[in-house]
Amino acid sequence: MYSYFIRTFDLRCSIKSFLDSDAFAQVNATVVKWAQNGWLPASTPDLTSVDSGFDSGKVACVPANVTRASERIDGFTAGVPGGTVETVLLQPQTEYIFSAGDNMMAVPSTAKYPDKAVALINWIKQNQANYDLWSYGVEGTNYNLNGNAIDTSNISTDLVYSSNVWMWNDIRIARFSANFAQSDIDLITHWDDNATITPFVGFNLDQTNISSQVSNITAIMKQYCPSLFNGVSDIQAQKADIMNQLNAAGLPQVIQETQNQLNTWIAAQPSGN
Numbered sequence: 001m002y003s004y005f006i007r008t009f010d011l012r013c014s015i016k017s018f019l020d021s022d023a024f025a026q027v028n029a030t031v032v033k034w035a036q037n038g039w040l041p042a043s044t045p046d047l048t049s050v051d052s053g054f055d056s057g058k059v060a061c062v063p064a065n066v067t068r069a070s071e072r073i074d075g076f077t078a079g080v081p082g083g084t085v086e087t088v089l090l091q092p093q094t095e096y097i098f099s100a101g102d103n104m105m106a107v108p109s110t111a112k113y114p115d116k117a118v119a120l121i122n123w124i125k126q127n128q129a130n131y132d133l134w135s136y137g138v139e140g141t142n143y144n145l146n147g148n149a150i151d152t153s154n155i156s157t158d159l160v161y162s163s164n165v166w167m168w169n170d171i172r173i174a175r176f177s178a179n180f181a182q183s184d185i186d187l188i189t190h191w192d193d194n195a196t197i198t199p200f201v202g203f204n205l206d207q208t209n210i211s212s213q214v215s216n217i218t219a220i221m222k223q224y225c226p227s228l229f230n231g232v233s234d235i236q237a238q239k240a241d242i243m244n245q246l247n248a249a250g251l252p253q254v255i256q257e258t259q260n261q262l263n264t265w266i267a268a269q270p271s272g273n
Contacts, residue, residue, distance in 0.1 A: 013200065013266065015259045017251060019235070020243055028228055028235040034061070035231025055079040061088075067188055070180050071166060074152065077179045087184050095195040105167040124168055131173045137161030149178040203265045210257045213250025220245050 018024050053059030057080040069087050076085055107117040124134045136143045136150055142161035144151045152160045176185050207214050224242055227233040
């Protein structure tokens with residue numbers, strides 16, 4: 001299901017289909033151009049993914065959130081010696097906080113030892129030493145410190161400590177690779193300083209009344225989205241057919257239900273109208 005929110009001055013938000021928007025047409029036109037230029041896996045069949053293509057220098061750009069470059073920088077540096085990574089914001093004028101959480105780690109209520117699991121997470125974030133040990137390994141063995149940066153350039157590859165740091169990342173004590181530009185580190189660490197918080201932070205759509213429509217829409221999107229986002233097909237050539245299928249699958253009902261729930265959510269907020 002694809003939709004987006006448009007914020008107006010009085011906090012009223014209108015739910016619309018992303019595929020039926022000029023914004024998506026611009027996105028699609030851009031990736032079609034990238035594919036035609038040979039910058040995407042669609043035009044390089046031997047690539048297994050856009051990320052592996054980027055790391056090997058066969059793909060020029062990849063979509064990402066603001067922290068993704070920091071997670072890929074070492075792989076890119078190894079695959080493209082002398083190459084540099086640049087973070088480009090699609091809308092640099094305004095920074096938004098639009099989600100209450102992302103890429104977070106949670107303990108299931110059905111876990112066998114939930115208290116111990118929570119205790120471990122708390123231990124990891126208790127101080128810098130714990131965070132470093134869990135995230136990067138043993139200093140001098142698995143990594144070296146270059147100032148405040150993680151440096152593995154003189155560490156044997158079989159000793160480099162690999163972990164999914166993004167799962168427990170804490171920007172207050174996180175370290176970045178020595179290969180990562182300071183300007184990008186500053187961008188990440190100060191992202192929230194002047195960011196605009198959208199009125200639907202914390203909103204969660206209850207799909208109980210539209211579960212069958214969402215399922216039908218998801219099936220249609222799985223059919224069309226890969227080629228649209230990989231630049232293989234042009235949305236303008238098949239937009240009418242796709243929208244007819246989505247509408248028949250229940251898109252209007254999903255939009256209306258989402259609109260109703262969002263209106264209720266915003267009205268219940270302290271600043272809502």
